[in-house]
Amino acid sequence: MVAMSWQAFFTGKRVTVMGLGLLGRAVGDAEFLALHCAEVTITDLKDKEALATSVARLTRYPNIRFVLGRHELSDFEGRDFILKAAGVPLESPHIAHARQHGIPVEMSTALFAAFAGIPIIGVTGTRGKSTTTHLIHHTLLQAGVRALLGGNVAGVSTLAHLPRAGEYEVAALELDSWQLQGFGERRLSPQLAVFTSFMEDHQNYYPSMERYFADKAHIFAHQNKDEGVLVASPQVIAAIGAYGYARQVPKRVVIAQPTEEVPPTPQLLGAYNRWNAAVAYHALRVWGLSYEDIQHGFASFRGVPGRLSLVREWEGVAFYNDTTATTPQAARAGIQALVERHKRVVAIMGGSDKRISEEEYAALADLIAREEVQVVLLEGSGTPRLARLLEERGAAAEGPYGSMDEAVSRARELARAGDAVVLSPAFASFGLFQNEFDRGEQFEREVRG
Template sequence: MRLVILGGGESGVGTAILGKKKGYEVFVSDFGKIKGNYKEVLIINGISWEEEKHTEELILNAAVVMKSPGIPDKSPIVKKLKERGIPVISEIEFAAPFTKASIIGITGSNGKTTTTMLTHHLLKSAGLNVGLGGNIGKSFAWQIADNKYDSYVLELSSFQLDGIIDFKPHIAIITNISPDHLDRYEYKYENYIDSKFRITMNQTEDDYLIYDADDEAICNWFKTHTTKAKLIPFSLTKIFSEGAYIKNNKMEIKISQEEFTMDTEHIALEGKHNMKNAMAATSVAKLMQIRKATIRESLSNFQGVEHRLEKVLKIQNVQYINDSKATNVNATFFALDSMNTPTVWIVGGVDKGNDYNELMSLVREKVKAIICLGVDNKKIIDVFGNVVDMMIEVDNMNDAVRMAQRLTEKGDSVLLSPACASFDLFENYEDRGNQFKQAVKNL
C-alpha cells in the first residue's frame, strides 16, 4: 500500500513514521522547504521525501494520501487526487484505527486550546496515562507509533475534521462557533459550522457530545440536525437536569445521577468564557470518573495557556496582558469582556473579514486608547476613530508597548488582543506574543 503525505511538518512526519511502522510504502512531498530536524527524522527512518515541489507521478499513484491541515482543498495537486478518486484524509483519520485508546476530541472557534490543555491537566493530575495532540503538541500519529497512552485529548481544527471519514471520539466537545477561516469555506458560514459538527458524525449512543448551549450557531444546527451521541450541554444562563451550569457563583455539573459543585472564585482561570472552558473540561473529568477532590485541586492550580490572557508583568501598577492568540473578533470580545480596569488596547494585523462593530459596547465601556499594530489599520480607525480619545498607529511591537506605557496611569491595563492574524509583521501569533513580552520586560 502506497501512502503519500503532503506536507513535511509535525503531522506529516508523524504520519510517515506510523505508516512505515504499519508496513506502508511511504513518500513525503512538501511544496515548501522541510525543516532540518524533520528531514533528519525522515532520513534516519529511511523514508523517501521531496521538497519545494510536488512530483505528480510520485503522488498520483498513492492508495491513500494524508494532507496536512494547512493545505487547502483547492490546491492543484489535491484537486487532481480527488478527480482520480484517491482518498485524501487527515492525520487524525489515518492514525485513529491504529490505537485502542479512548479519544476525547475538542473543537470550536475559540477556547479549544484552553479546554484541551485543561482537560489534559485534569486527567493527568488524576494519574491517567494520557496524551495530548491534534492541533497542538506532538503529532497524534507519532504518539500512536510510540504506543504510549491509554487515552488522548486532541484539539481538532475544522481543517482536520474536513479530512475524516470514520474517525469518532468517545467524548467530543464543541466549545463555540463564530465566523473564522471563511476564506477556506467559500465564504459560507454554514459550511464552516457543518465542518465543526463533523466531530460527532460517527458517534454512537455510547459516546458523548459536550456543547455550549448558549451558542446561537450550535443551537440552530440542532434545530435541523441530530446526533446519536448523548448530549451534555453547558451554559452560563440556563440550568439543566443533565449538564453543567453556573448558579449562585457555583459551577454545578450533573452527569448520570452524579453531582459536582465548586465555587467559581476558586477556579484559577478568570472570565466568563473560561467558566465555559472549565465546565466543558470538568464534564469530561466526570465522565472519566475522576475524584472530586482531584478535579477541584486541578481547576484551582491550572496555569492557563501561553499567549491567551497571559498576565506578563505589573509595572508602576499597570498590568500588561498578552492575548496574542486572539486572532479573531470573538476571541478579543472575551478578552475585553474580562477587563475590569481602564484599558489601552493593542489591536490589528491581517483581517479575516472582521466585523469590529461587535466590540463597540465593550470598547465604549472599557477602552481609553487604541494602538493599531498592523500594515493596514483603516478598518479599525473607521470603526473606533470617534469612540476613543486616542488612536495611534505603529508598525512594530517596541513602539506599541512604549506608546501604551505613555498612555496609562496607575490602575490601568495594557491588553494585546489583536483580533487578527499576525502574518503582516510577525512569523505567527507566538512570535507576536513573545515580542510583546520582551518589549514589556524592556520597559
C-alpha cells in the same frame, strides 16, 4: 473481523505529505512516516529557505524527498495516500487530482484516533477549545489518569505517539475545523465529543458559515448513537439545530452551563472561561472523575500560554498575552475581563483580515470606546477596518506600527501603574509574523526585555 494494525497500515506505503510548515507538528508526522513507510514525498508552497528549520530535522532520512516552493500533480499520483496538513484550501486542485486517481486523503490526528485503540475525548469550538482541552488533560493527570494531550498543540505530532498509545488510558485532543476534516474523511468521531462554542470565524477560508459548521460537526456526526456522548454549551446546541444537524447527535447530550456546581478555576480570567470550565467539568464527570478530583485539578490549573496569560508585572503594569484572540469576539471577551480587573487597558491590536462581519468589529469598537481602552495598532490588511470604526467613535488609537517592538514600546509609554497592557489582535497573524505563536513569542520577548 480483525481490525488492521497501525503497522500494517503504514508499512511499505508510498506517501505524499502536503504541507510542512514551521509549527513542528508536520515535522513529527514526517519523521513518523519516514520510520514506518517506504517512500515519503514532502511538498510545500514555501521554499527551502523559508522552511529551513523544519527541513533540517528531516534531512537525515534517506527515504524523504522534498518538493518545495511548488506542488507537482505527479506527486499526487501513484501514492497509497496523501497526508494533508491543516489549512489546505478546500478547492485544492492537487487534492482533487489525488481523489480523481482514487488516492485516499488522510490527516494525521484522525489517523491517530483511528489506530490508537484508546478512548478519545475530542474538543472543538470557535473559542475555548485550547483552554478546555488543557484543563481536561491537566485534571485527568492530577487524578492519576494516564492521559495524552494532542491534536492542535504547537510542536506536538499526535501521530508520532501512535507506537506508545497503549501506555495511555485516554487521549484529550484539541480539534480545530481543519483537523476535523480528517475525521470526516474517515467518518470518525471521538467517543466523547466536547463542543465549546460556535461563532463567526475563518471566513477568509470557508465560503460560508454553513461550510464551516459542516467541518465542526464531524466532532459528533459519526458517533455511535448509543455509546457516544456530546457535551456542549446551549449556544452550540442552538447552532446544531439551526444548521440542520439535530438528527446526527448521539442519544446522550449533556448541556453545560456555568452553574455553582462547577468548581472555580482561580487562574482563568473572564466570564467566557467559566463556560470553558463548565464544559470541561461535565466532560470529566462523563468520563467518571469525582467532584473532588475535578475540584483539585481545576484549582491547580494555571491556564495556557497565549490565552490571556499573564506574562509579567512591571512598575505596577500587568502585561497579558492573548495572541490567540484572532477574532473580534475573542478580543472583546479578553478586554472585558481585563477592564473588570484593572484601572485602564492598553490593547495592541490589528493584523490580517479574516473577513468577519462588520457588525462584530463594530461591537468591539463600541466596547473600546465605552471603556476608554487605549489602542496601539499593528500593520495588517484588516487593521484599517478597525481604525476606521475607532475613529468614527472617537476612540484613542495610535499607529499602525510595523513591528512588535515599536508597538510594545508605545504601549509601555501609555500605561500607568494599575493598568493592563494586552496583545489582543482581533485578527490573524499573517504579514508581520509567521503565525500567531510567533506573534505571541515576540510580544513576550519585548515585554521581558
